[in-house]
Amino acid sequence: MEQLYRRYGKGLTFMIVSLTAFWLLVLVILPDFKLLEASFRPYLPVVDIGGPKDTYSLGNYAQILGNPVDFSSFGLSFQIPARVKVFVLTIIYSGMVTLIAFLLAYPLCFYLAKVVSNRSLPTLFLLLFVPLWVSEVLRSFAWFIIMTLKGPLNAILMALGAIEKEIRWVDGYSPVVVTLVYAYVLFMVFPIYNSMQSLDNNQLEAAEDLGAPWWRVHWRIVLPHSKPGIASGSVMVFMLSAGSLLVPAIINSTTGNWFTQTIQGIMLEGQDWNTGAAFAFMLLLFCTVAVIAAMRLFRVSLSDIAR
Amino acid sequence: MSAGIELDNVCCDFDSFRAVDHVNVTIQPGEFFSFLGPSGCGKTTILRMISGFTDPTKGVIRIGGEDVLGQRPNQRPTALIFQNLALFPLMPIWENISFGLEVRGVDKATRRRKAEELLALVDLPDSADKMVSQLSGGQKQRVAIARALAVEPAVMLLDEPLSALDLKLRQHMRAELRAIQKRTGVTFIYITHDQGEALAMSDRVGVMSQGRLQQVSNPREIYNNPVNGFVASFVGENNIMVGEIGTRADGVAAFSTALGPFRARIAEGVTTGKLYVRPEFMTLSDKPGAENSVPVTLSEVAFEGNFISVHAVTEGGTTLMAEIRNDGTGALPQTGAAMHMAFDAKNAAILPDANVTRA
Structure with a gap:
């Protein structure tokens, strides 16, 4: 603050601080509080708002438990509320997106950070960045087109003789997962690359010199060293995936609903902001709990992520 | 167990640059041998070729009489001590020291015991559970030596390991290294640009310049009867x-x-x-x-x-x-x-x- 004042003087410092405060307070915190408050109140006709029926309750939150459907998994069939099912699957598949993104990013990052020569690094990074120049909407559409019934993926596979008949790729959760991985994998790559880059090459050589095969060098040296990067990358990819509306909406796999689509339906089509807000906060709460649990499991602290 | 090393007409090229040029030397088992030369003279390349991180362009390297071409660093009976030591900061000291044993599938209790024995050998007891960052420069040095000794190497390779220490500690560690070498009987190959270090510790010194071995002899001979102007002016x-x-x-x-x-x-x-x-x-x-x-x-x-x-x-x-x-x-x-x-x-x-x- 003092530094800012010394560098920019009174007027500019005031402007910078007040604009940041305005953005945080008015555009982020206040609307969130308004939604949080609304989530505890019933959805009422305008005339009843502020009336005797307008009392705080957990009714909106309880709505997630309605409308049971059949669900079978691992050979077990049971009844589960439809929205809970979508909720749980969203969390599970977001975790899967995170895992796949990690499996793709880890070898790539190791290659970029430790194998490739400094000379070709800018080119490789450019190649990684180029897709980001195109908007997420277009990239998701591109995947949708690739995976459609008469799309290029089926055409190529048919031409190669690998399949007899077109496969319906846009079905279930896999197209959503594929597109989400593609959309967010770079959020995994950069933090991991950053943490791997700071690993001293001599440590790799020292471990090998002491007799370690390559996999043990990774398990004992590279992986522990990159843990903070993996953690922050995973948190970002998981949160972005679970909260993504655009990708599942564009892919629009009828059997692969995302919980954000449920929220959108309630808020926009149903005009019921109160219930929508309640669901959104449940998603936020549960994702936070999931992240904290994962951090506990892998023994990562918050300060590791902030590095 | 210690082994001798033969470098037979060894060359190493990096693109068009010849880093090591027809080096011939036979190092006896149990000898303390130093390669002495200014930076860029090829001494570190020789060390990396012996440990297996770099392959010679020409010539043969034998460790204990056996041609080691094609053996990866993890297959050679050598242990390298890096200039910056390259200790593993995320492991406690005892795991650092016993890492080589862990790789060889030794059980935890044995590893722990062995690490404590080695810590006693390098005069650093009661440090097994400390982290690397809690140690001073000289103590890290000892841990690096203990870690290398843990795998019972036939040859220890040391790449200017004392250069980061202050003068007093450096002189103390010289004597210490020499004593450890005598105690264990392992062949030591020591790389340095510090003539005082080379002369004080070594059985024999090989003076290098521009990839070539200029003179190989005992320290007295190197100082009193240098064979050419480079050796005379680099040493003293x-x-x-x-x-x-x-x-x-x-x-x-x-x-x-x-x-x-x-x-x-x-x-x-x-x-x-x-x-x-x-x-x-x-x-x-x-x-x-x-x-x-x-x-x-x-x-x-x-x-x-x-x-x-x-x-x-x-x-x-x-x-x-x-x-x-x-x-x-x-x-x-x-x-x-x-x-x-x-x-x-x-x-x-x-x-x-x-x-x-x-x-």
Whole structure:
């Protein structure tokens, strides 16, 4: 603050601080509080708002438990509320997106950070960045087109003789997962690359010199060293995936609903902001709990992520 | 168990640059051998070739008589101590030390016991559960040595491991390293640009320049009888004079320079070269000596305690150095005094330039 004042003087410092405060307070915190408050109140006709029926309750939150459907998994069939099912699957598949993104990013990052020569690094990074120049909407559409019934993926596979008949790729959760991985994998790559880059090459050589095969060098040296990067990358990819509306909406796999689509339906089509807000906060709460649990499991602290 | 090492006509090229040029040397089992040279002379490349991180372009490396070409570093009976030590900061000390054993599938209790034994060997007990960041520079040094010893290597390779330490600690660790080497009997190959370190610790020293091994001998021989100008001027100080070789007899030749005629030792077959004489063999006197004497004006006199360092300028403007032993009685020579510097022919040598012809 003092530094800012010394560098920019009174007027500019005031402007910078007040604009940041305005953005945080008015555009982020206040609307969130308004939604949080609304989530505890019933959805009422305008005339009843502020009336005797307008009392705080957990009714909106309880709505997630309605409308049971059949669900079978691992050979077990049971009844589960439809929205809970979508909720749980969203969390599970977001975790899967995170895992796949990690499996793709880890070898790539190791290659970029430790194998490739400094000379070709800018080119490789450019190649990684180029897709980001195109908007997420277009990239998701591109995947949708690739995976459609008469799309290029089926055409190529048919031409190669690998399949007899077109496969319906846009079905279930896999197209959503594929597109989400593609959309967010770079959020995994950069933090991991950053943490791997700071690993001293001599440590790799020292471990090998002491007799370690390559996999043990990774398990004992590279992986522990990159843990903070993996953690922050995973948190970002998981949160972005679970909260993504655009990708599942564009892919629009009828059997692969995302919980954000449920929220959108309630808020926009149903005009019921109160219930929508309640669901959104449940998603936020549960994702936070999931992240904290994962951090506990892998023994990562918050300060590791902030590095 | 220790093994000898043979380097047989070893070369190493990086693109068009020849980093190591036809190096031939046989290192005995249990020997403390140092490669000494300025940075960029190829000594680290030699170490990396022995440990297996770099492959020689030409030539054969044998460890314990066996050609090791194609063996990865994790298959060779060598252990390398890196310049920056490369300890694993995320493991406690005992896991660092026993990492090599963990790799070999030794069970945890044995590993722990072995790590504590090694910590005792390097004089660092009660540190097993500390983290690397809790140790001082000298302690990290010992941990690195213990970690390398844990895998019971036949050959220990040390890449300037003392360069990061302060002077006092460095001198202490020299003695320590030497003692550990004697205790374990492992062959030590030591890389350094510090001549004092090389001379004080080694059984033999190989002096390198521009990828070539200039001289391999025991430290006394390297200092007293350098084979060429590079070795003479890299190891210790020298006054160097340019001139022409004249008549020679009994291994002593006349050498005419701009400062006057001198006489100095010369080896068979040396036809061109410069005259080298160390400052401690220079004498300072009021009267001219019988031979090898030059009139000078003293330009700088520094009292160093055990000796007096004198810089003097000749009429022609050449600077000569002398180190006069402090006998505890004599008065200091005065700056600006006109005196005579002289040396004995048996303490001076006419040496050819370094052997750096690139093949």
